[in-house]
Amino acid sequence: MSITKTKSYTLGLRCRECLKEYPIQPHHVCEDCFGPLEAVYDYAAIKKVLTREKILSRKHTMWRYQELLPLDQDPTVGLEVGYTPFYRSRRLAQTLGLKELYIKNDAVNFPTLSFKDRVVAVALSKAKEFGMNIVACASTGNLANSLAANAAQAGLESYIFIPADLEQGKVLGTLVFGSHVIGIRGNYDEVNRLCSEIADKYGWAFVNINIRPFYGEGSKTYTYEILEQLGWRAPQHVVVPMAGGSLITKVKKAIKEFYDLGLTEDASTKMHGAQAEGCGPIVHAVIAGNDLFKPEKPNTIAKSLAIGNPADGYYAIKAIKESGGWAATATDEEIVEAMKLLATTEGIFTETAGGVTLAALKKLIQSGHIPPDESVVLSITGNGLKTQEALVGKVGVPELIDAKLSEFDRIYKKP
Numbered sequence: 421m422s423i424t425k426t427k428s429y430t431l432g433l434r435c436r437e438c439l440k441e442y443p444i445q446p447h448h449v450c451e452d453c454f455g456p457l458e459a460v461y462d463y464a465a466i467k468k469v470l471t472r473e474k475i476l477s478r479k480h481t482m483w484r485y486q487e488l489l490p491l492d493q494d495p496t497v498g499l500e501v502g503y504t505p506f507y508r509s510r511r512l513a514q515t516l517g518l519k520e521l522y523i524k525n526d527a528v529n530f531p532t533l534s535f536k537d538r539v540v541a542v543a544l545s546k547a548k549e550f551g552m553n554i555v556a557c558a559s560t561g562n563l564a565n566s567l568a569a570n571a572a573q574a575g576l577e578s579y580i581f582i583p584a585d586l587e588q589g590k591v592l593g594t595l596v597f598g599s600h601v602i603g604i605r606g607n608y609d610e611v612n613r614l615c616s617e618i619a620d621k622y623g624w625a626f627v628n629i630n631i632r633p634f635y636g637e638g639s640k641t642y643t644y645e646i647l648e649q650l651g652w653r654a655p656q657h658v659v660v661p662m663a664g665g666s667l668i669t670k671v672k673k674a675i676k677e678f679y680d681l682g683l684t685e686d687a688s689t690k691m692h693g694a695q696a697e698g699c700g701p702i703v704h705a706v707i708a709g710n711d712l713f714k715p716e717k718p719n720t721i722a723k724s725l726a727i728g729n730p731a732d733g734y735y736a737i738k739a740i741k742e743s744g745g746w747a748a749t750a751t752d753e754e755i756v757e758a759m760k761l762l763a764t765t766e767g768i769f770t771e772t773a774g775g776v777t778l779a780a781l782k783k784l785i786q787s788g789h790i791p792p793d794e795s796v797v798l799s800i801t802g803n804g805l806k807t808q809e810a811l812v813g814k815v816g817v818p819e820l821i822d823a824k825l826s827e828f829d830r831i832y833k834k835p
């Protein structure tokens with residue numbers, strides 16, 4: 421059941437810095453000032469069609485907000501993505517001393533168990549509109565999984581570039597889909613630099629490079645869902661993991677769009693950013709009171725967030741500051757502790773990025789940036805089955821016995 425649109429609501433692309441306008445094309449930087457390009461919508465027209473009732477009448481996927489995504493036709497890739505669980509936490513909230521804590525769980529997003537399925541669905545649908553048949557990305561892991569899976573389903577050839585030292589689960593979970601996977605001896609920032617050169621030379625649809633203005637918009641659906649699932653309400657706080665810093669800037673954009681369209685009555689959410697201590701350029705800038713970040717050389721188990729030179733870092737810092745939010749980092753040890761805490765209190769096995777986010781939430785409560793009686797959303801964006809290395813030797817081993825009742829009796833300690 422697709423949603424048939426009568427027209428596109430995307431007017432074009434515009435430079436975030438000098439506001440120069442561009443037609444809709446696979447292009448991501450301004451020719452005049454090198455600022456990033458962004459999709460521009462006809463909000464007046466969207467306001468007339470996109471009501472709460474209209475959204476509620478549609479299928480439970482990310483496409484229920486289709487008018488706010490930069491496609492000219494109905495989507496053709498990732499039709500089942502999104503509308504992941506959102507619920508009020510009891511046990512974790514109690515442990516943290518929070519009155520009103522919610523969890524948005526993209527660890528079970530379809531098809532590849534991370535929020536990256538949202539950005540890929542838009543990017544590949546757009547690449548097909550452009551008639552581009554070879555798709556590619558530079559990835560810290562989850563984007564690789566998602567691009568590979570969605571490209572396979574769409575019948576598109578894919579080239580995926582990753583740092584060679586990624587987790588097994590992320591590497592196998594890319595290779596299985598039949599993609600061309602290229603491991604680079606180097607970190608993500610080096611992979612990304614190479615990919616920019618390849619994009620220029622070969623003209624492929626690099627979802628997070630030349631298709632980036634469209635790709636990033638897919639992230640907004642994570643927040644639209646939070647707002648809808650909270651009963652058309654904006655939370656007072658949201659804690660968001662940051663890699664390139666795109667997701668957190670789109671949290672801000674989504675909250676503002678829903679408010680401007682009259683779908684919610686409040687837009688004063690404080691946005692808090694989370695990164696690993698071993699790769700936290702955005703957080704370190706926020707804490708130091710700087711508008712610009714200093715690139716870092718990543719050294720953390722949170723590989724999915726290990727971007728030392730974040731493409732949207734400047735805008736992420738700005739979004740955090742303007743919202744009145746704050747930021748915190750997590751050490752490798754704190755990441756593992758938080759992964760275990762989420763698992764043992766909520767039954768959610770998140771990846772290292774989720775550990776970073778929960779560890780940051782704990783610190784933000786301790787530092788008073790998140791008061792215990794205010795509403796908070798914890799963003800869980802990836803699945804723990806993909807980063808099992810992080811927990812090996814940290815959660816014990818099964819007790820080993822022969823298949824005999826007497827053996828079980830021997831080890832069973834009555835409570």
Ligand SMILES: *Cc1c(COP(=O)(O)O)cnc(C)c1O
Pocket residue numbers: 534535536562563661662663664665666667668724725771773774801802
């Ligand atoms: C990519 C990713 C993020 C954040 O990505 P941005 O580049 O900041 O948009 C967060 N969590 C997980 C699990 C990711 O894979």
Ligand SMILES: [Zn+2]
Pocket residue numbers: 435436437438439440450451452453454455
């Ligand atoms: Zn410009």
